[in-house]
Amino acid sequence: MSRPLQSDEELIRRDVRAWLAEQEAKELLRFITCGSVDDGKSTLIGRLLYESKQIFDDQLEALESDSKRHGTQGQRIDFALLVDGLSAEREQGITIDVAYRFFSSARRKFIVADTPGHEQYTRNMVTGASTADLAVLLVDARKGVLTQTRRHSYLAQLVGIRRFVLAVNKMDLVDYDQAAFDAICADYRAFAEKIGIAEWVAIPVSGLNGDNVMSRSDAMAWYSGPSLLEHLDTVPLDAAADAAKPLRMPVQWVNRPNQNFRGFAGQIASGTIGPGAEVRILPSGRLTRVDKVVTMTGELEQAVAGESVTVTLADEVDCSRGDVIAAAGDPPEAADQFEATIVWMADEELLPGRGYWMKIGAQNVTAMVQQPKFEINVNTLEHLAAQTLGLNAIGVAEIATDREIVFEPYAVEGTSPNKALGGFILIDKLTNATVACGMLHFALRRSLNVHRQHLDVSRETHATIKGQKPAVLWFTGLSGAGKSTIANLVEKKLAARGRHTFLLDGDNVRHGLNRDLGFTEADRIENIRRVGEVARLMADAGLIVLTAFISPFRAERHMVRRMMAEGEFVEVFVDTPLAEAEKRDVKGLYAKARAGELKNFTGIDSPYEAPESAEIHIDTTQLSADEAADLVVERLMARR
Amino acid sequence: MRSLTHLDRLEAESIHILRETVAEADKPVMLYSIGKDSAVMLHLAKKAFFPSPLPFPLLHVDTTWKFRDMYALRDKVAADPAIQLIVYKNPEAESKGINPFDHGPIHTDMWKTEGLKQALDTYGFDAAFGGARRDEEKSRAKERVFSFRDRNHRWDPKRQRPELWSLYNVRKAKGESIRVFPLSNWTELDVWQYILKEKIEIVPLYFAAERPTVERDGLLLMIDDERFRMNGETAVMRKVRFRTLGCYPLSGAVESEAATVEEIVAEMLLTKTSERQGRAIDRDGGSASMEKKKQEGYF
Numbered sequence: 011m012s013r014p015l016q017s018d019e020e021l022i023r024r025d026v027r028a029w030l031a032e033q034e035a036k037e038l039l040r041f042i043t044c045g046s047v048d049d050g051k052s053t054l055i056g057r058l059l060y061e062s063k064q065i066f067d068d069q070l071e072a073l074e075s076d077s078k079r080h081g082t083q084g085q086r087i088d089f090a091l092l093v094d095g096l097s098a099e100r101e102q103g104i105t106i107d108v109a110y111r112f113f114s115s116a117r118r119k120f121i122v123a124d125t126p127g128h129e130q131y132t133r134n135m136v137t138g139a140s141t142a143d144l145a146v147l148l149v150d151a152r153k154g155v156l157t158q159t160r161r162h163s164y165l166a167q168l169v170g171i172r173r174f175v176l177a178v179n180k181m182d183l184v185d186y187d188q189a190a191f192d193a194i195c196a197d198y199r200a201f202a203e204k205i206g207i208a209e210w211v212a213i214p215v216s217g218l219n220g221d222n223v224m225s226r227s228d229a230m231a232w233y234s235g236p237s238l239l240e241h242l243d244t245v246p247l248d249a250a251a252d253a254a255k256p257l258r259m260p261v262q263w264v265n266r267p268n269q270n271f272r273g274f275a276g277q278i279a280s281g282t283i284g285p286g287a288e289v290r291i292l293p294s295g296r297l298t299r300v301d302k303v304v305t306m307t308g309e310l311e312q313a314v315a316g317e318s319v320t321v322t323l324a325d326e327v328d329c330s331r332g333d334v335i336a337a338a339g340d341p342p343e344a345a346d347q348f349e350a351t352i353v354w355m356a357d358e359e360l361l362p363g364r365g366y367w368m369k370i371g372a373q374n375v376t377a378m379v380q381q382p383k384f385e386i387n388v389n390t391l392e393h394l395a396a397q398t399l400g401l402n403a404i405g406v407a408e409i410a411t412d413r414e415i416v417f418e419p420y421a422v423e424g425t426s427p428n429k430a431l432g433g434f435i436l437i438d439k440l441t442n443a444t445v446a447c448g449m450l451h452f453a454l455r456r457s458l459n460v461h462r463q464h465l466d467v468s469r470e471t472h473a474t475i476k477g478q479k480p481a482v483l484w485f486t487g488l489s490g491a492g493k494s495t496i497a498n499l500v501e502k503k504l505a506a507r508g509r510h511t512f513l514l515d516g517d518n519v520r521h522g523l524n525r526d527l528g529f530t531e532a533d534r535i536e537n538i539r540r541v542g543e544v545a546r547l548m549a550d551a552g553l554i555v556l557t558a559f560i561s562p563f564r565a566e567r568h569m570v571r572r573m574m575a576e577g578e579f580v581e582v583f584v585d586t587p588l589a590e591a592e593k594r595d596v597k598g599l600y601a602k603a604r605a606g607e608l609k610n611f612t613g614i615d616s617p618y619e620a621p622e623s624a625e626i627h628i629d630t631t632q633l634s635a636d637e638a639a640d641l642v643v644e645r646l647m648a649r650r
Numbered sequence: 651m652r653s654l655t656h657l658d659r660l661e662a663e664s665i666h667i668l669r670e671t672v673a674e675a676d677k678p679v680m681l682y683s684i685g686k687d688s689a690v691m692l693h694l695a696k697k698a699f700f701p702s703p704l705p706f707p708l709l710h711v712d713t714t715w716k717f718r719d720m721y722a723l724r725d726k727v728a729a730d731p732a733i734q735l736i737v738y739k740n741p742e743a744e745s746k747g748i749n750p751f752d753h754g755p756i757h758t759d760m761w762k763t764e765g766l767k768q769a770l771d772t773y774g775f776d777a778a779f780g781g782a783r784r785d786e787e788k789s790r791a792k793e794r795v796f797s798f799r800d801r802n803h804r805w806d807p808k809r810q811r812p813e814l815w816s817l818y819n820v821r822k823a824k825g826e827s828i829r830v831f832p833l834s835n836w837t838e839l840d841v842w843q844y845i846l847k848e849k850i851e852i853v854p855l856y857f858a859a860e861r862p863t864v865e866r867d868g869l870l871l872m873i874d875d876e877r878f879r880m881n882g883e884t885a886v887m888r889k890v891r892f893r894t895l896g897c898y899p900l901s902g903a904v905e906s907e908a909a910t911v912e913e914i915v916a917e918m919l920l921t922k923t924s925e926r927q928g929r930a931i932d933r934d935g936g937s938a939s940m941e942k943k944k945q946e947g948y949f
């Protein structure tokens with residue numbers, strides 16, 4: 011549904027082709043509206059849709075009947091009901107989730123992200139703001155700038171919105187009084203200066219009556235600025251700024267229909283691209299030139315920021331999904347440690363040190379977040395000390411990725427934000443939920459500044475003296491699966507062959523090194539991290555290390571694997587079905603867990619993530635402990 | 651420097667979504683309903699992966715009650731060697747002879763909702779493209795581009811994944827799936843403008859022509875084949891077209907003179923009823939009916 015403005019109707023009747031030609035040249039502006047239901051936000055959007063004829067008669071009929079049932083405007087039409095789409099929202103009269111609305115003017119098409127105002131929906135607001143060029147902040151003329159106005163301004167600015175409209179609504183309820191409007195502007199000006207919002211305009215409106223929404227209202231002769239729609243029609247777009255920046259094109263997909271064609275498909279994040287352009291492929295840094303920009307309807311001479319294209323390169327360079335094609339003379343950096351602002355979006359809080367999937371551009375890596383440097387109080391903008399981040403919390407923390415990623419700082423003074431290579435999401439590896447989003451500030455130089463002490467006796471020397479190849483045999487499996495039993499037998503067999511070994515057992519370590527740790531998820535992660543570090547030191551000393559820990563989470567096992575040299579980490583999955591382990595219940599722990607006396611017990615009320623590709627897989631229902639130990643030794647010795 | 655129009659931007663976004671799905675999903679499929687939105691989505695997919703053939707099959711969940719013209723276009727599309735088409739019919743609905751005349755809402759439920767779930771499970775598709783748009787209906791306005799479904803294909807509007815920038819989370823556990831809507835941000839007018847600009851072939855039923863019809867329950871129904879049951883009515887030739895296409899006994903026509911895309915656009919812009927109004931399916935269950943159907947697994 012998309013209907014023309016009144017003024018267009020005549021042209022459509024007369025010459026629809028001419029009208030369509032005009033439509034084709036329209037630009038697109040995406041904006042967000044923030045404010046609570048009390049500020050009349052949904053009413054204002056409803057008004058924009060209504061006045062630009064975006065509402066059909068059958069919808070109007072439904073709206074009238076809904077208004078009588080759930081409306082808050084008595085017998086009048088409640089425009090808010092047009093916008094609140096979920097039944098829970100209509101019943102409770104609140105906006106829960108972001109809704110996208112569409113309308114157009116003579117110059118532009120608009121996509122409005124209508125976002126909820128309450129603090130508990132901060133994540134939804136951030137979501138809506140992430141794709142917007144502009145924010146319309148609603149304030150009630152009777153109430154003025156409130157805490158939530160400041161919070162919304164801050165959040166919108168945080169995700170890179172540079173242009174703001176302060177829509178002072180419900181002017182009809184203050185008798186269209188200029189003094190009331192001026193006071194609110196002065197108040198907001200002070201705040202905008204404080205947080206660095208440079209581009210903003212204030213417009214006095216009445217969503218209910220339509221004053222200054224589409225056109226300037228006679229009710230406020232003292233106001234000489236544009237109406238809301240006039241402003242939305244003329245405000246500059248971020249797209250122009252994006253095109254003026256150096257070329258960045260994240261490679262999304264390699265197009266290889268046959269031996270003769272190898273194209274790189276992606277959406278141009280910034281700059282322009284065309285045949286002959288000198289480009290650098292990152293992170294490899296290889297230089298080459300663009301050969302062609304290929305489309306179904308012919309080759310392009312130039313493609314610009316925002317377009318999804320397929321390019322071919324002059325040389326056979328290595329380039330795959332996640333790589334970035336960039337301007338040769340002005341490429342982005344690659345790094346693996348960063349400072350970032352993080353917005354936490356999940357009920358389960360951040361676990362510092364835990365590995366999360368991080369998606370940035372077309373790059374997928376594992377990232378660990380450190381304990382936050384501070385959390386930001388979104389109402390007062392104060393910095394608070396924080397151990398972690400909970401739902402809707404915003405904080406600044408350091409992040410380490412398991413390999414280098416190509417990135418750009420998200421926010422850059424004076425130009426559009428680098429959304430494609432500066433914005434990221436974090437995904438829980440267990441539930442696959444999107445738990446956070448973030449904006450990169452800069453790369454940390456720590457890895458360059460803090461050099462490790464050089465050791466004269468190298469790890470190779472240690473290994474050579476012992477006449478063996480170091481390894482970490484990492485036994486994982488349920489409690490009672492037989493990890494310790496098998497590990498013990500393996501160590502005996504290796505010792506018998508004159509190998510230098512050491513067995514790190516879960517229970518023993520918890521009596522000493524990890525005495526301070528409990529069984530919460532965070533403590534279990536730290537437990538494994540410490541054991542991993544110790545195992546690495548021992549492997550550096552040339553030993554064959556055996557560890558027996560439940561280590562239920564793939565992310566942590568992966569973390570330890572990454573600490574070791576290539577091929578040194580040997581994951582041994584001691585595979586005993588839960589029912590079997592519980593039947594054995596050597597330590598009586600399952601009985602306790604079933605009785606509710608032990609919390610977070612793996613297999614009962616805490617998950618076990620089985621390895622997907624362990625180096626050695628032992629099915630204890632098929633092999634005795636001794637046979638299993640033989641298998642491990644045999645595989646270890648066969649390793650080259 | 652060229653500046654992009656709103657259609658350029660919508661096209662680029664849709665192509666990005668199509669490619670992202672293909673790059674990250676294990677086994678994607680495109681729901682092909684033969685309507686104008688499907689036609690646009692298919693055209694975008696051809697552009698996204700050119701010069702490669704489509705890297706996924708098309709799936710038509712057939713109810714056996716579509717218009718004959720729709721089957722004709724479907725078969726023409728499938729004749730392209732670069733396109734693989736799967737036609738799925740719910741065997742239970744087929745054996746029970748479920749039809750729109752005798753079975754009311756069960757017809758849609760069994761052929762479409764159940765048929766779709768069965769097809770996705772049978773072939774193990776983990777991501778399915780659909781042509782739905784956010785401007786069509788209120789609950790769709792709140793749905794993500796990548797809409798996560800649990801093992802039972804259910805949609806939980808309260809547990810949607812946040813969707814930021816153009817970063818889509820395509821991860822899911824085994825058995826779970828994702829419905830992907832590349833046209834989320836398109837409006838009906840955008841679709842028509844794009845059809846015009848790109849010269850995309852659509853089913854002739856969208857254009858006005860003399861067709862045999864009867865008026866029933868406020869809808870103008872077309873008698874497309876001999877299975878149509880007359881309730882003592884007589885067929886009347888009317889110049890009609892269809893704004894949306896589904897099962898022919900459930901699709902209401904509008905009287906119209908519009909025989910070209912331009913004329914359709916003009917009529918659409920000057921008309922006073924919304925696109926879904928001709929669909930019986932949205933009405934049963936009140937204003938929340940689409941939200942409810944979606945939770946149950948309807949596309």
